[in-house]
Amino acid sequence: MQSMQGGRPTLLGVRTPRVEDDRLLAGRGRYIADVVLPGMVEAAFVRSDVPHARIREVDTSAALESPGVHAVFTGADLDLDAVPDRMPWVRPVRHFPLARDRVRYVGCPLAVVVADDRYLAEDATELVAADLEPVSTVDTAEQALSPDAALLYPEWGDNLLLSVDADSAEVDAAFERFRAVSGTFTTHRHSAVPLEGRGVVAEYRDDRLTVWTSTQAAYVVRAMLSAVLGLPERDIRVVTPDVGGGFGQKNEIYPEEYVVPWLAMRLRRPVRWIEDRHEHLIAATHARDTTIDLSAAVREDGTIAALRGRVRTDLGSGEIFPAGYGPSLVAVGSLCGPYRIPHQAIAVQGVVTNKTPTGGYRGFGGPEGTFAIERLVDKIGRELSIDPLELRRRMILAPDDLPYETASGARLESGTHREAFERAVELGERMLAEEQGSAAPGTYLGLGFATYVEGIASTTFSITGTWSSQDSADVRFDADGGVTVAVGISAMGQGAHTMVATLVAEALTLPIEQVRVVMGDTDTAPFGLGSWASRSALVAGGAIDRAAEVLRRKGTAIAAHLLEASPDDLELADGSFQVRGSPGSAISWTQVAQSALNRTFELPPGVEPGLEARAVYESTGLDHVPRPDGKMNACASYTNATHTAVVRVDPETGVVEVVRYAVVHDCGRVINPLTVAGQIHGGVAQGIGGTLYEQLPYDDGQPLATTFMEYLLPSAREIPVMEVEELGGPAPETPFGVKGAGEAGIIGAPAAIAGAVEHALAPLGVTEIDTVPLTPPVVRGLIEEARA
Incomplete structure (x- = not known):
């Protein structure tokens, strides 16, 4: 179905059924819990039930003897680097995936148990004995800023991770001149509650790490894994299968996303961890x-x-x-x-x-x-x-x-x-x-x-100290006229596949059914920063538009050569390059693709084989x-x-x-x-x-x-x-x-x-x-x- 835009058919603004829905509604979706690998074992985490304490000792001996348990590790056992503090304008936290010296909240991971299944792993977590020395707790921001408050990071001297003052002569002048009306407005603590909780599966095979994780930003996860695990990014593949809701909460990189891949590398077998709802409410970000x-x-x-x-x-x-x-x-x-x-x-x-x-x-x-x-x-x-x-x-x-x-x-x-x-x-x-x-x-x-x-x-x-705002798209024709588009954004239930397919079909005047969309895999999708900040349509659309322009120019050159016409006389409509004023003189994308990919001897001089384009889009003025x-x-x-x-x-x-x-x-x-x-x-x-x-x-x-x-x-x-x-x-x-x-x-x-x-x-x-x-x-x- 199409509507009209400026006298020509358009897919934009049309109530197109989502292309991903049939698969998901029929139960053919593949979420993290559906990832099952040969020889896979399950992980469960031991979490602190004390909000603030120094860690004296974590005794894992009884858990190691529990049935079905393969390994138990504490923070001291993990040869991992601290999560990098890349923002010079805030104080360094220097936290490790498993706590080493101190816990600072209920739910903080202290140890991890690996067993044949989740039930055995959960049973064994109860046998891990954590000797914690309680420290005074700060419950609110106001209490944390009082002069006698306990310090979460004593080296700071206070409890301010970030402090930015603001002054303005114009503001001062306005308040000197006009009356002031003031108020204090409080928004309480609550959280995203996606239908699917968090989860991670990791496998280390042939000196390469593959990580399946429920995230909104696969390439960011890959980069952070590289920094903490000490592996080159090229040796890490991050795959985002279907995600049952993200809402920004899955745009964070969590301790479990570092620990489970480390376990897979250490144990040389696939490891899976699936969050339960109790864990979600105390350990996923608020x-x-x-x-x-x-x-x-x-x-x-x-x-x-x-x-x-x-x-x-x-x-x-x-x-x-x-x-x-x-x-x-x-x-x-x-x-x-x-x-x-x-x-x-x-x-x-x-x-x-x-x-x-x-x-x-x-x-x-x-x-x-x-x-x-x-x-x-x-x-x-x-x-x-x-x-x-x-x-x-x-x-x-x-x-x-x-x-x-x-x-x-x-x-x-x-x-x-x-x-x-x-x-x-x-x-x-x-x-x-x-x-x-x-x-x-x-x-x-x-x-x-x-x-x-x-x-x-x-x-x-401003929040990562690393990435800016760019994203990419690869658009590739097959010889039969079908198109595969790979993008750096992520799908998490928001209809991203339909959006991408619609924009590609619009840009190339093709039926949406001829477009296949790939995303959420760092091995097959081009570099991108994922989906957050309502960015997907704009950044993916920008990259698609640029890639499509390259393809339109090349397709026009090939079609003009085949039609023995001037490129300036051609227009693209309904999936074909047509000579203006001569509806019967047209070359379809399929014919263009045949020449570009198979019958390359038909290409005009100077035009190389192939019909694909990669483009990067970054907004100007930011x-x-x-x-x-x-x-x-x-x-x-x-x-x-x-x-x-x-x-x-x-x-x-x-x-x-x-x-x-x-x-x-x-x-x-x-x-x-x-x-x-x-x-x-x-x-x-x-x-x-x-x-x-x-x-x-x-x-x-x-x-x-x-x-x-x-x-x-x-x-x-x-x-x-x-x-x-x-x-x-x-x-x-x-x-x-x-x-x-x-x-x-x-x-x-x-x-x-x-x-x-x-x-x-x-x-x-x-x-x-x-x-x-x-x-x-x-x-x-x-x-x-x-x-x-």
């Missing part, structure tokens, strides 16, 4: 846990002249790569949203505590920053008696403002900021009126909004390090959206129900409306979960949510039917005019839902909600406090 102190210098009309504040994030122990401070930097860049706020000075603190390390999770700082600024804008409206929607209208970017550089340095080339906002307001007010019309007397309904911009396809240098003024345009492009939520609140129980939800979104040209809608729906669902249900509390360093009995996830019952509308058209600054949609759904949900709950409870005297999650006890507390 997220958010951020407090933003934010003040606005406010003019008489309520508009913001400057922002000042601090983003403080609890990073847990900090023992992860990439380090978990990245979302804090993104939060800083998100604070101005789509508003004309000319100046900001925002400090950043990344604090280590005795919790599981924090890392990436969908939105990656965007939800935190958006929650803070949107809640602050509502507070300004209350204090100045200005309708908060009217206040937003006074600040939001209009088309004539573009291109626009935000106070943090982000360069917005395109977008529909005002249009999306106004349409979302229209939808929200209609939805609220409909709910009020059918609600029982005494029902507490509320309406909330959140508007934002999302940076996509960012540089990764800042990989801050500019002298401290600003940074860290992303290739920026999407925008406005969310609106209608909630129902039961004041007696404190239960909040999201009854209606709408998103008005602009991601440039839409490749596949089905995929974009799915991304938005899934992101909103996770945003609802993180705002109302999910949390990872601690008490004296002990995690209190270690199973799904304590970690509450929303079900389909808690997710409303959503209205999603796409605005805008092709973005002029990107290949194919596309941006990204992977994270947009989750960014607006906390602010929109919190605003709606605040609106619903206003008749009861609740005037300010500045913290999530809004669990029933929290909501009841807000109501009781207001009544008191």
Whole structure:
């Protein structure tokens, strides 16, 4: 099926069924747990149940005598290098895959047992005796920064992994001139919970290591394995099979990903480790846990002249790569949203505590920053008696403002900021009126909004100290006219295969069925940085576009020679090179491929055999390090959206129900409306979960949510039917005019839902909600406090 674009057929914007779905729905997917190799043994990890301790001894003798056990290793047994600290702007953590001298969180791996199967390995882990000397625990970022706090890394002298001050004469002048409105906005600790947990399989054969791992970035894993194991990258193959959800959590490199390959090399047999859900909740990275102190210098009309504040994030122990401070930097860049706020000075603190390390999770700082600024804008409206929607209208970017550089340095080339906002307001007010019309007397309904911009396809240098932002594509014709495309991005359920196949088919005017997609294997896919930051469509699309241009030029030369026509007289349409004005004079890609690959004597002079191209794409205009003024345009492009939520609140129980939800979104040209809608729906669902249900509390360093009995996830019952509308058209600054949609759904949900709950409870005297999650006890507390 095709639509028309500029008078010609196009696959872009067509609701194409996903090419990967039949295989997955029929149970033919191959996940890590499906990788079974001859002679394979299973690993299980011994994890610390103490949050902070010095390691005196780890006795493995009893475990070694357990039935079916092949080996037991501790941190002292592993001849591995420390995970490199490649970021000179943060303090070195120098952590090892298995703890050697100290443990800093419950779940930290102390030892690994290898046995014939997972059951025997798990039994043997209980026989490993760890003699740990407890050290005082720090539970919160505030406690960690107190003068008498225990130090996780005594050589630092404090518990700050990262500390960035910020000052600005323009900001100071604004606060001297205008009134200040301030608030403290807290986003709690929760986490991605992908359907598939983590897992690793490794085999060392013929002096070459092959690692299957559930990751979003195979080439990054390969590079880190090389650094820690001491093997050349060319001797390591990393394969990413089907991934049952990543959400940024699988963009980290975990201890198990180093240890399992080491075991395979040491034991000379395949080794597999599959995470269980308890391990996932205590050992896979957590997220958010951020407090933003934010003040606005406010003019008489309520508009913001400057922002000042601090983003403080609890990073847990900090023992992860990439380090978990990245979302804090993104939060800083998100604070101005789509508003004309000319100046900001925002400090950043990344604090280590005795919790599981924090890392990436969908939105990656965007939800935190958006929650803070949107809640602050509502507070300004209350204090100045200005309708908060009217206040937003006074600040939001209009088309004539573009291109626009935000106070943090982000360069917005395109977008529909005002249009999306106004349409979302229209939808929200209609939805609220409909709910009020059918609600029982005494029902507490509320309406909330959140508007934002999302940076996509960012540089990764600021969190890795190594990689920037490039990606690659190989496009190769076969003699029968079929095409194989290999790309450096990764699939994790987001429809990447369909997206890539669609762009290749569009660029070469072929049916999508003639395109085969390869990704997730460092031996067969070209170098790429994987899938994160809503980057896949843009960077893969850019590389595909460049490779396709090479093929189109070569195909045109061959077809012109075969048709005895001038190349300038040919056009490519419907899979054929046609002479303009002569529909009967055409050469198909299949005929061109036959000449290029088989009948090479038909090639024109100077044209070499073969019909393939490799291209690398890196966006221009990115800042990989801050500019002298401290600003940074860290992303290739920026999407925008406005969310609106209608909630129902039961004041007696404190239960909040999201009854209606709408998103008005602009991601440039839409490749596949089905995929974009799915991304938005899934992101909103996770945003609802993180705002109302999910949390990872601690008490004296002990995690209190270690199973799904304590970690509450929303079900389909808690997710409303959503209205999603796409605005805008092709973005002029990107290949194919596309941006990204992977994270947009989750960014607006906390602010929109919190605003709606605040609106619903206003008749009861609740005037300010500045913290999530809004669990029933929290909501009841807000109501009781207001009544008191």
